[in-house]
Amino acid sequence: MSSSPLKPGQTAGRSGQYEIVGPRGGSTGQERTVTRGEPLPPTPKPGQGYVLVDPTRNGAGRGK
Template identity: 60%
Template sequence: MSTNSNNQLRSGQIAKQSGQYGVVGPRGGATGREVTVTKGEPMPPTPKPNMGFKLVDATKHGKR
């Protein structure tokens, strides 16, 4: 599995970065929904077929 040309992830693909992912429609438009996914975890199911996810806010890791 790979990302498509818009850097979108599909359901079941493994997140390469932790953060907030926006749910996008089949043509890449924002839906107003976001999910939080941890690096190494699979992306959740989308509300409808042919939707995907796009990273909108990466989690920042740092030492305290």
Template identity: 60%
Template sequence: MSAEKPLKPGNKAPISAQYGVVGPRGGKTNKEVTGVKGKTLPPTARPGEGYVPVDPTKNGSGKPKKK
């Protein structure tokens, strides 16, 4: 699991990517959704679940901006 906190449903996706659904304690659920940068993430099936980025898109929109 990543060191960052999972994103909650309804938050805006920071990057375009496939997001894995994780349980309240960080366990994998084997479900994924596609998140588009700036769009809200959909509701989860159960309360307390969240999203973690799994596979960023390869088209440039999934990459964080360089400073």
């Protein structure tokens, strides 16, 4: 991984699918869809975090 996982409650820097990872970075197989600027939701267990795995590519806000 290139950076440390984001914590629940932190603001999402990009819209997309965020995977829930364990305290040591292991995959849980669960993902949440989060919109840029919104806080990340609570995780099922303490110590877990989020990693962006699939950013949204919709071109919103780019003008023509």
